[in-house]
Amino acid sequence: MDAPRTPSRTADPPAPPKARSAPTAPPAAQGRLDWRELLQWLEADGLIDAASGRYGWERCAHASGKLHALQRVALAGLKRASDGRILELDGLTEWLAQRAKLPYLRVDPLKVEISKIGDLMSTSYAERHRILPVAATAEAVTIATCEPFDRAWVPEMERMLRRPIALQVASPADITRYTVEFFNLARSVKHAQKNGSPGGVNQFEQLVELGRSGKALDANDAGVVQVVDWLWQYAFEQRASDIHLEPRRDMGVIRFRIDGVLHTVYQVPGSVMGAMTSRVKLLGRMDVVEKRRPQDGRIKTRRPSGDEVELRLATMPTAFGEKLVMRIFDPDVVVRDMPALGFPAQEAREWQRLTHQPNGVILVTGPTGSGKTTTLYSTLKRLATEEVNVCTVEDPIEMVEPAFNQMQVQPAIELSFAEGLRALMRQDPDIIMVGEIRDRETADMAVQAALTGHLVLSTLHTNDAPSSITRLLELGVPSYLASATLLGVLAQRLVRTLCPHCKQPDEAFDQEAFRAAVAPWKPQSEVRPYKPVGCVECRNTGYLGRVGLYELLSCSEALRALLVRSPELAPLRAQAIKDGMRPLRLAGAIKVAEGVTTLDEVLRATPDPQR
Numbered sequence: 324m325d326a327p328r329t330p331s332r333t334a335d336p337p338a339p340p341k342a343r344s345a346p347t348a349p350p351a352a353q354g355r356l357d358w359r360e361l362l363q364w365l366e367a368d369g370l371i372d373a374a375s376g377r378y379g380w381e382r383c384a385h386a387s388g389k390l391h392a393l394q395r396v397a398l399a400g401l402k403r404a405s406d407g408r409i410l411e412l413d414g415l416t417e418w419l420a421q422r423a424k425l426p427y428l429r430v431d432p433l434k435v436e437i438s439k440i441g442d443l444m445s446t447s448y449a450e451r452h453r454i455l456p457v458a459a460t461a462e463a464v465t466i467a468t469c470e471p472f473d474r475a476w477v478p479e480m481e482r483m484l485r486r487p488i489a490l491q492v493a494s495p496a497d498i499t500r501y502t503v504e505f506f507n508l509a510r511s512v513k514h515a516q517k518n519g520s521p522g523g524v525n526q527f528e529q530l531v532e533l534g535r536s537g538k539a540l541d542a543n544d545a546g547v548v549q550v551v552d553w554l555w556q557y558a559f560e561q562r563a564s565d566i567h568l569e570p571r572r573d574m575g576v577i578r579f580r581i582d583g584v585l586h587t588v589y590q591v592p593g594s595v596m597g598a599m600t601s602r603v604k605l606l607g608r609m610d611v612v613e614k615r616r617p618q619d620g621r622i623k624t625r626r627p628s629g630d631e632v633e634l635r636l637a638t639m640p641t642a643f644g645e646k647l648v649m650r651i652f653d654p655d656v657v658v659r660d661m662p663a664l665g666f667p668a669q670e671a672r673e674w675q676r677l678t679h680q681p682n683g684v685i686l687v688t689g690p691t692g693s694g695k696t697t698t699l700y701s702t703l704k705r706l707a708t709e710e711v712n713v714c715t716v717e718d719p720i721e722m723v724e725p726a727f728n729q730m731q732v733q734p735a736i737e738l739s740f741a742e743g744l745r746a747l748m749r750q751d752p753d754i755i756m757v758g759e760i761r762d763r764e765t766a767d768m769a770v771q772a773a774l775t776g777h778l779v780l781s782t783l784h785t786n787d788a789p790s791s792i793t794r795l796l797e798l799g800v801p802s803y804l805a806s807a808t809l810l811g812v813l814a815q816r817l818v819r820t821l822c823p824h825c826k827q828p829d830e831a832f833d834q835e836a837f838r839a840a841v842a843p844w845k846p847q848s849e850v851r852p853y854k855p856v857g858c859v860e861c862r863n864t865g866y867l868g869r870v871g872l873y874e875l876l877s878c879s880e881a882l883r884a885l886l887v888r889s890p891e892l893a894p895l896r897a898q899a900i901k902d903g904m905r906p907l908r909l910a911g912a913i914k915v916a917e918g919v920t921t922l923d924e925v926l927r928a929t930p931d932p933q934r
Contacts, residue, residue, distance in 0.1 A: 355473050356392040356419075358383045364422065365401070365410075372404045391453075391469060391495035393419065412494050416469070420492035423471035428491040429859030430457065430467060430501050432557055433579070433586050441509030443484065449502050452476050453495065462486065467493035508553050512591055514546030547598045550591070554599070555634075557588070559626045562868075564651055564692075566634075568603075570596050570644035582819050582869050583692070593644070600638070600647045607636045614645050619719055622649075633722055652722045664694070664701065665871035667913070670905075673875055674813065678702050678780075683810035684773045686760075688783045688791045694817050694871050695782050696721045699756060702780065703727060706754055714750055716743035717758035732758070744768040748775070757781040763799035770800055773808040786930045787907060788812040788876035789896040792886065802890045806883040814874040816907055818914070818924040819866035825858035826865070826918070837922060841912040850916040870919060872910045872929065877902065 366376040382399035397412040420427035439459045458465040563579035575596025577589040607620030620636040635650040661671040687695045707713045707726035718732035741764040759782050769779045785791045791812045855865020879902045911925030
C-alpha cells in the first residue's frame with residue numbers, strides 16, 4: 324500500500340524578495356508545501372505586507388527543518404496586514420484550505436470513528452503522506468491532510484478502498500498528534516480483544532500517575548491499560564464531568580458528559596468493555612469478581628499537566644453486563660469564590676453573611692448535577708480556618724479535602740446520616756455539613772445541632788428555595804423549630820453558556836415570549852440577547868461551559884413569623900420575594916439579557932415561578 328514518497332523542495336533558501344510579489348493563482352494540485360511559497364502566497368493574497376514577508380523569510384530560514392511548512396510560518400509570528408493580529412497555525416490552515424478549495428477541518432476526537440481507522444491504512448502510510456482518516460461510510464472515506472496539493476497517493480488509495488476519497492485540510496499539529504493516538508488506540512482495542520484480559524496489576528502506578536512519564540502511548544503495553552489511559556486523557560481534555568461505560572448487546576459504548584450533555588465517544592467490542600470495567604474496578608479497590616450488585620469506589624489520579632483529579636466510581640448490573648460511571652471531581656473547583664461560580668454580587672454578599680453566622684441551618688437545594696457539591700465545598704473551604712473544626716457526614720464522600728474531617732455513611736453497619744450526625748456532635752465541631760436530609764431523624768438532629776450552637780449546612784431535593792421550608796415541615800420538624808434555626812435556603816441550577824467565539828446577536832428574538840417567561844416581572848426595556856451559532860471551539864453546539872443560576876432565600880423576621888403562623892408555600896414564596904429573593908427564572912432572565920445564555924436554556928432548567 325505504501326506509495327513512493329513525494330520529494331519535498333528543501334534546497335537552500337535564496338535571498339528574500341525585495342519587492343511585493345504579484346498576485347498569483349493557486350498552484351496546480353501537486354507537490355509538498357514549501358514555506359517560501361507560503362510566504363509568497365500570503366503576500367499575494369494581502370494577508371501580510373512586504374516587510375512582514377521579508378521578516379518571515381528570515382525567521383523561517385532558521386527554523387527547524389523537521390517542522391511542517393505551515394508550522395514554520397506560524398512560528399514566525401507574522402501579523403495580519405488588515406488588523407495586526409498574529410497569524411496562528413489554525414488561521415493559516417483555514418486560509419490554506421480556502422486556497423486549495425477544500426473544506427477546513429478542526430479535528431474533534433469525539434466525532435472521529437476511531438474504530439474504523441486502523442482498517443483503512445497503516446500508520447506508516449498515514450505518517451508518510453501526512454494524512455488522517457476521520458470518517459468512513461459505504462459510499463466514501465473522508466481523509467484530513469496538511470498537504471492539500473500532494474495528491475499523488477489518492478488514486479491508489481481509492482483503488483484499495485474501492486470508494487472515493489473526500490479530502491479536508493487540517494493543521495499539521497492535529498494530523499501528527501492524532502495519527503499516533505488514533506492508530507495506537509485502534510491497535511490497543513484489537514490487542515485487548517485478542518487477549519481478553521484486563522492487563523497486569525504491576526502497571527498500576529503507570530496508569531494512576533497519568534502523564535507523569537510523558538511517554539507516548541506504546542503498543543507493547545497491555546491493551547486495556549492503554550485504552551483506559553486514553554479514555555482518561557480525552558475525558559480531561561474535553562472537560563467531561565462524567566465518563567459512562569455502557570455494555571450493549573453487540574458493542575460497548577463509551578460516552579462523555581460535557582456541559583451537561585452526553586456525547587458518544589467510542590464503541591468497543593463487548594469483551595473489551597468488560598475488561599475495561601474490571602481494570603477500573605481494580606484500581607478503585609472494588610470487588611472485581613462481584614458483578615451482580617452495585618459497587619462504589621474512587622481513584623485519585625493526575626492530569627497530563629500534573630494536577631490531581633479524583634474519580635468517583637459507581638457500577639450497576641445491567642442486562643448485558645456491568646455499567647460503570649466515573650464522575651470527575653476537579654479539586655481546583657472548590658477554591659473558586661462565589662462570583663467565579665456565577666453568583667451575582669447581591670447574592671454573593673448575602674451568602675457570605677449567612678455562612679458566617681455562628682449557628683443555624685443553611686440548606687442548598689437542586690436536582691442531581693446542579694452544582695450543590697461545588698457550592699458547599701467552596702463555602703466550607705473558605706470557612707475551614709485553623710480556628711474552627713469542620714466535620715462532614717456524606718454518602719459518599721464526594722471529594723477528599725484535608726481541611727475537613729469527613730465521615731461516610733455506611734448502611735451495612737447501620738451508620739446513617741442521623742447516627743453520623745449524632746457521632747459528630749461529640750467531636751466538638753464548629754461547622755457541620757450533612758450530605759442530605761432524607762428523613763425526620765436526620766432533620767431533627769440537624770435542628771438540634773443548630774440549637775446547641777453549631778452551623779449546619781445540608782442539601783434537600785426540591786424545585787425551589789421556598790419549597791425547602793415546607794419540605795422540612797413535611798419531614799416532621801415543628802414550624803417553631805424551623806423558624807428558630809433556619810437561616811436561609813439556596814436553590815440553584817446549571818445552564819449552558821453561549822460560546823464566546825461564535826455567539827451572535829439574536830435579531831429575531833421574541834420579546835413577547837421573554838416577557839411571558841419572566842412574568843409577573845416586567846423588563847424596563849427590550850433585551851438584546853445573543854444566539855448560539857456553532858464553531859470548532861464548541862463542536863458546533865453553540866455552547867461552551869456552564870454557569871449557575873441562584874435563588875437565595877434569607878429568613879427575615881417577617882418570614883419567620885409567617886412560618887409559625889401560616890406555613891403554606893404560596894405565602895412563604897410571596898414574602899421571600901418581598902424580602903428581595905430573586906427566583907431562578909428571573910436570575911436566568913438576567914443571564915439572557917447579559918448575553919451569557921439563551922431563553923431556551925433558562926426555560927429548560929428553571930421551574931415556573933407562578934406555579
